[in-house]
Amino acid sequence: MFFRDRRDAGRQLAARLGHLQGTDVVVLGLPRGGVPVAAEVARALGAPLDVCLVRKLGVPFQPELGMGAIGEGGVRVINDDVVRAARVTPAELARVEAQERDLLESRARRYRGEREPVGTEGRTVLVVDDGVATGSTARAACRIARARGAARIVLAVPVAPHDWTARLGGDADELVSPHAPWGFHAIGQFYADFAQTGDDEVVACLEEAVTRTRDARRTGPDHSAPEDTDVEVEVRAGATVLHGRLTVPEGATGVVLFAHGSGSSRHSPRNQFVALGLNRAGLGTLLFDLLTEEEGADRANVFDTGLLARRLADTTRWLDGRPETRGLAVGYFGASTGAAAALWAAAEPGSRIAAVVSRGGRPDLAGPRLPAVTAPTLLIVGGHDELVLDLNRAAQARLRCPSRLAVVPGATHLFEEPGALEKVTELARDWFTDHMAPVSGATR
DSSP states (O other): OOBSSHHHHHHHHHTTOGGGTTSSEEEEEOTTTHHHHHHHHHHHHTOOEEEOOEEEEEETTEEEEEEEEEEGGGOEEEOHHHHHHHTOOHHHHHHHHHHHHHHHHHHHHHHHTTOOOOOOTTSEEEEEOSOOSSOHHHHHHHHHHHHTTOSEEEEEOSBOOTTHHHHHTTTOSEEEOSBOOSSOSOGGGGBSOOOOOOHHHHHHHHHHHHHHHHHHHHHOOOOOSOOOEEEEEEEEETTEEEEEEEEEOTTOSEEEEEEOOTTOOTTOHHHHHHHHHHHHTTOEEEEEOSSOHHHHTSHHHHTOHHHHHHHHHHHHHHHHTSTTTTTOEEEEEEETHHHHHHHHHHTSTTOOOOEEEEESOOGGGGGGGGGGOOSOEEEEEETTOHHHHHHHHHHHHHOOSSEEEEEETTOOTTOOSTTHHHHHHHHHHHHHHHHOOOOTTOOO
């Protein structure tokens, strides 16, 4: 898993497209999922944004399987291999194409309203989607851009199969993707949140881009307006440099540090899922590695609660020095052995941690430190994780702070059951929002 959501994917993709900064480029997003990705790219490049309207032609009895695509200007791309293998008749193909053509024209009116398409004649056209699978939609988009007079076409996606350049190299002048893994089965497997993009979100992205472009022409760039923060960071924890990702929504009321456990890392899909839910609730998050790659190879370090707690405390002090998070209340979210580190660090004199949440944690590893914890603590355990549930019950009995043990029915240790991780996110969100408030300029 590489991306939290499409916005995150767009920011990561934009980092690979810096060579287009300052050029005469227009960004075309493929509706619907490609538009939020393209919106972030257009914002980073300071370029205009529009949609490249393309409709996949799905096999009649298996619509998710693309047998081709159509686009504006009468562009039509057919995958003859799929048509033959699926035994689609010319009449069936024509019927699907007619239905999709009606939808395409309806979408054009819905997305642009009375606006004319952004001009592409003689310009560099950057075609963006949320990923490439079969490539038929991307090929159609590139051909549409070519038919509209593009001088150069760049096809950019956050993720694609390892052989995508061989399959699509003839349709664009340049192909860009930060990730081209071998184990590619579906685009959604690389996103923590791959929820369907609605028409309203597409319209909002386009209208925001139009407003930004108009304001930039009128007044020039405005660097004073506050914006969300979502950046890769290097954390100084003593003499060690740890890598992480800091996300702080505009107007955040607090920030939650994630303490991973059992050799996990900032790329943990479960913690990324929870972090995204906290961000949507207006809370900042820092997903970071408590151990370097070399340290993580030694299993003794994974269970060195004192070491992990020191790293967490050092990171908390580092975070307090950043302008985006200075003055914000701090909470800890710990998983597995990371939960013990979170409680250990929260028990330090003067820590001033506002709240702690443990997911499938091992609070017992915090041992004698538990009675010293003052932060309100929520222990979340799966109902079928019987051994860990017993350990959490015993640990809660030693806590003197406000605490709650929340059992997610039917869930096992990794909360992989349908709806289990959503319940964890809901519980954590409510606990943090109930117990965290700005520090009002105090120094931790």
